[in-house]
Amino acid sequence: MSSNYVTMIVTLVIWIGLFFYLLRLDRKIKKLEKKM
Amino acid sequence: MWWKILLLIWICGVMVAVFLLPAPQSQLGEISRIFFFHVPVAWIAVLAFLISFVFSLLYLRKKDLIYDAKASIASRLGLLFVILATISGSIFAKSTWGTFWNWDPRETSIFILLLIYGAYFALRSAVESEERRAALSSVYAILAFITVPFLVFVVPRIYQSLHPTDSVINVKLHLQMPPPILITFIASLLGFTLLFIWIFKLEFEINKMSNKLTEE
Numbered sequence: 461m462s463s464n465y466v467t468m469i470v471t472l473v474i475w476i477g478l479f480f481y482l483l484r485l486d487r488k489i490k491k492l493e494k495k496m
Numbered sequence: 497m498w499w500k501i502l503l504l505i506w507i508c509g510v511m512v513a514v515f516l517l518p519a520p521q522s523q524l525g526e527i528s529r530i531f532f533f534h535v536p537v538a539w540i541a542v543l544a545f546l547i548s549f550v551f552s553l554l555y556l557r558k559k560d561l562i563y564d565a566k567a568s569i570a571s572r573l574g575l576l577f578v579i580l581a582t583i584s585g586s587i588f589a590k591s592t593w594g595t596f597w598n599w600d601p602r603e604t605s606i607f608i609l610l611l612i613y614g615a616y617f618a619l620r621s622a623v624e625s626e627e628r629r630a631a632l633s634s635v636y637a638i639l640a641f642i643t644v645p646f647l648v649f650v651v652p653r654i655y656q657s658l659h660p661t662d663s664v665i666n667v668k669l670h671l672q673m674p675p676p677i678l679i680t681f682i683a684s685l686l687g688f689t690l691l692f693i694w695i696f697k698l699e700f701e702i703n704k705m706s707n708k709l710t711e712e
Contacts, residue, residue: 463526466591470530470584471511474537477580478691485698492705 500694507687514684518677530588532680536688538581538606542648544574544692545613549641552634564630565707567637568620569699573692575613582606601655605647612640 514532521528551567554560585603586596597603619636623629673681 463524463591466527466587467529470587471533473583473587474533474580477576477583478695481576481695482698485695485702488702489698489705492702492709495709496705 499690503687503690503694506683507691510680510684510687513680517680518674524592527588527591530584532684534581534584534588535681536685537577537584538648539685540688540692541574541577541581541609542644543689544570544577545641545644547696548574548637552637552641555630555634556638559627561626561630564634565703566700567634569696569703571613571616571637573695573699575610575617577692578606578610578613582610602652605651609644609647612643616640 510532514529518529518532520526521531548567548570551563551570555563555567582603585606589598589600589603590596616633616636620629620633623632
């Protein structure tokens with residue numbers, strides 16, 4: 461596999477990981493807003 | 497709000513700079529650019545564990561549950577960044593050393609760190625009383641952090657490692673990078689740090705809101 465692809469995959473893994481964490485936070489906030 | 501927009505622009509700038517500014521390292525080639533993402537993520541994990549350690553100390557001193565909540569959030573984020581560093585590192589390992597996992601000293605250290613902080617959350621979920629949970633997990637977080645400098649900075653330098661041991665700081669504690677690499681690295685580190693602060697603040701707000709709801 462070309463090194464540029466590996467670099468791209470690593471970058472994507474980090475940003476997708478952070479995105480899903482933020483998505484989880486977003487869901488938590490929505491749940492709390494509904495309760496309020 | 498303005499600093500969040502600035503952060504987005506900053507991170508976009510870092511992403512472009514990583515691929516355009518520094519020349520690829522002579523031995524590793526283009527894959528060396530992973531350094532600008534993988535190393536800051538690992539450093540943020542250490543920073544998060546340090547913050548957890550400080551808030552745990554503050555809890556034991558002042559017995560205020562806010563400090564315990566902050567320590568728990570910092571540990572959770574530390575664990576997230578350790579997981580990201582492990583996954584990104586193992587993809588790099590597959591491409592450079594042939595396998596995803598080599599039990600290299602740094603890989604072993606990060607695995608132990610994952611277990612230690614995984615156990616922190618197991619402990620937290622096992623204790624029902626808030627005060628007791630806060631006290632026990634504060635003591636645990638303090639003890640856990642004592643292992644961090646040893647596992648992250650000492651072990652990989654004692655044993656032979658596939659990782660470059662002095663790519664950021666050499667044994668004389670001097671930064672040894674050419675300016676384009678140093679600037680891009682610091683910019684990436686700053687971007688990830690601000691992102692960490694943002695997520696930390698969001699988590700803390702959620703914690704405050706849910707506490708308010710349970711009180712009502």
